[in-house]
Every structure is written in C-alpha cells, then in structure tokens.
Amino acid sequence: MGRALVGGMLASDVVQADQIKVVEPNAESQAWWAANQPGVALTELASAVPASSAVLIAVKPNVVSKVLDQPNGFWDGKLVVSIAAGVSLETLSAGAGHGRVVRVMPNTPSLVGAGASAYCVGSEVTQPDRQTIDTLLGAVGLAVEVEQSQMDAVTGLSGSGPAYVCLIIEALADGGVASGLPRSLAMKLATQTVLGTAQMIQQTGRHPAELKDAVASPGGTTIAGLNALEQNGVRGGLIAAVNAATARSKELG
Numbered sequence: 001m002g003r004a005l006v007g008g009m010l011a012s013d014v015v016q017a018d019q020i021k022v023v024e025p026n027a028e029s030q031a032w033w034a035a036n037q038p039g040v041a042l043t044e045l046a047s048a049v050p051a052s053s054a055v056l057i058a059v060k061p062n063v064v065s066k067v068l069d070q071p072n073g074f075w076d077g078k079l080v081v082s083i084a085a086g087v088s089l090e091t092l093s094a095g096a097g098h099g100r101v102v103r104v105m106p107n108t109p110s111l112v113g114a115g116a117s118a119y120c121v122g123s124e125v126t127q128p129d130r131q132t133i134d135t136l137l138g139a140v141g142l143a144v145e146v147e148q149s150q151m152d153a154v155t156g157l158s159g160s161g162p163a164y165v166c167l168i169i170e171a172l173a174d175g176g177v178a179s180g181l182p183r184s185l186a187m188k189l190a191t192q193t194v195l196g197t198a199q200m201i202q203q204t205g206r207h208p209a210e211l212k213d214a215v216a217s218p219g220g221t222t223i224a225g226l227n228a229l230e231q232n233g234v235r236g237g238l239i240a241a242v243n244a245a246t247a248r249s250k251e252l253g
C-alpha cells in the first residue's frame with residue numbers, strides 16, 4: 001500500500017522523489033524501490049525522521065506500536081500519519097507522544113490516481129496539517145475526512161473493496177470464458193464494463209438501481225442474468241463481505 005501511495009503521489013507531481021525517504025527493512029522490497037523508484041532514498045528511521053516534516057507509517061497493524069516506540073521526543077514536531085487498519089488515533093498519540101496524528105484508510109487504486117481515502121485526525125492536528133493531508137491524498141484520488149467511529153466500516157468497504165471488485169471482474173471474465181470467449185477478450189470486456197459503469201454512476205449521479213433497470217429489457221438477457229445473481233446470493237455476499245472486513249478491522253484495533 002505504501003508503494004501505491006508513493007507511486008501515485010509521485011505520478012501526480014504533488015511531491016518530488018527527492019522529498020521522500022523510505023525506511024524498509026525487507027531486502028526484496030528494498031530492491032523493488034531501487035528498481036522502480038530510483039529517485040527515492042532508502043534510509044534508516046533514525047536519519048529519516050529528524051529530516052522530515054511528516055511521516056507515513058505503512059507497516060502491518062501489529063508493527064505500528066513497535067515502530068513508534070522510539071526515544072523520548074523522537075516524534076516531536078512531526079505530523080505522524082498511519083494507514084494501518086484498525087490502529088486508533090489513541091494508539092498513535094500514545095506512541096508518538098503527541099496528538100498531531102492522522103489515521104488514514106486509503107486503497108490500492110491510489111497507484112493510478114483513482115484511490116478512495118478516508119481519514120480522521122488527532123487532537124493537535126492543525127488546519128495546515130489538514131491541508132497537507134488533503135493535498136497528498138487528493139493527489140491520488142478522493143479524500144474525505146470522517147469520524148474515527150466510521151473508520152472500521154470505511155476499511156471494510158473502500159479499504160478492502162478493490163479486492164472484491166477484482167474478484168468480480170475475474171468472475172465476470174470466467175463467465176465469458178465459460179460462455180465461449182477467449183480469456184484476453186473476456187478480461188478486457190469485464191474490466192471496461194466495471195470501469196464504465198462506475199464512471200456512469202459517478203457522472204450522471206443517478207441511482208445504480210435506476211441504471212440497472214435501464215439495462216434490463218422486458219423478457220431479455222439481463223433480467224435472466226440478474227435473476228441468477230439474486231438466486232446465488234451475490235448481493236447478500238457483498239454485504240456480508242463488507243461486514244466481515246469491518247469486524248476484522250475492529251479486532252485488529
């Protein structure tokens with residue numbers, strides 16, 4: 001996720017590579033950064049943080065407190081931003097030793113400037129800090145401020161959502177193959193159908209149910225397909241997926 005955010009921010013020109021320092025202990029990941037983002041410096045936490053105004057923590061949730069556990073005053077004057085699922089503002093504040101902390105839930109389409117991020121802020125976050133967050137996240141897609149109480153549900157919906165949509169696209173393509181299309185054509189058509197439908201909903205502002213009805217001709221193909229989806233519990237399955245991921249985000253916290 002850290003790669004997607006940094007990649008998206010660099011592509012949008014909101015930051016330059018020489019403004020970013022990456023701390024990454026994993027040798028394979030270090031090699032990835034060197035090969036794919038050669039302008040970004042790989043360094044250690046002890047030298048990166050003192051030289052930075054803002055820090056983005058993109059490690060797994062159970063590692064966040066370990067990363068924050070540094071000598072007294074280490075995080076003073078730094079805007080500390082975490083993208084870890086379930087990790088609360090209170091945990092971030094306790095680890096950083098101040099309330100200039102931001103909890104963000106981004107998603108992977110940030111890599112191509114089409115992300116959806118929600119964030120909530122700690123007690124000492126200033127208006128300029130909010131602008132910084134809006135600028136950085138806004139550069140890679142939609143950025144909205146929410147209440148912390150909404151973050152687990154955001155995680156279950158938009159944080160995990162790209163995986164659900166990928167599964168849907170893959171399954172649509174499988175259906176095309178099962179119905180006789182070559183794999184590459186089926187994948188192309190499935191992907192463009194999901195993209196185009198999302199754009200149509202966004203640009204027309206019309207309700208998805210209305211747009212769905214417009215596709216279904218009486219006695220036609222679409223209503224036969226919709227009937228199969230309902231019989232197979234797709235709607236209930238997606239609702240259950242968001243609920244399960246929301247519950248898991250609560251557990252991680």
Ligand SMILES: NC(=O)C1=CN([C@@H]2O[C@H](COP(=O)(O)OP(=O)(O)OC[C@H]3O[C@@H](n4cnc5c(N)ncnc54)[C@H](OP(=O)(O)O)[C@@H]3O)[C@@H](O)[C@H]2O)C=CC1
Nearest residue numbers: 001002023024025026029058059060061083084085106159
């Ligand atoms: N993937 C996604 O779509 C999203 C993820 N997130 C959040 O982003 C965070 C990262 O997730 P994800 O990118 O999937 O996980 P990854 O495991 O791919 O990335 C985490 C990276 O942090 C490294 N790391 C481990 N310990 C440290 C440390 N002490 N200092 C610096 N780096 C360290 C890991 O190395 P190593 O592999 O050696 O452990 C790894 O390269 C999680 O908290 C997750 O909840 C939020 C939104 C969406």
Ligand SMILES: O=C(O)[C@@H]1CCC=N1
Nearest residue numbers: 084085155159160161
């Ligand atoms: O699966 C996860 O835990 C992370 C958080 C949201 C998306 N990926």
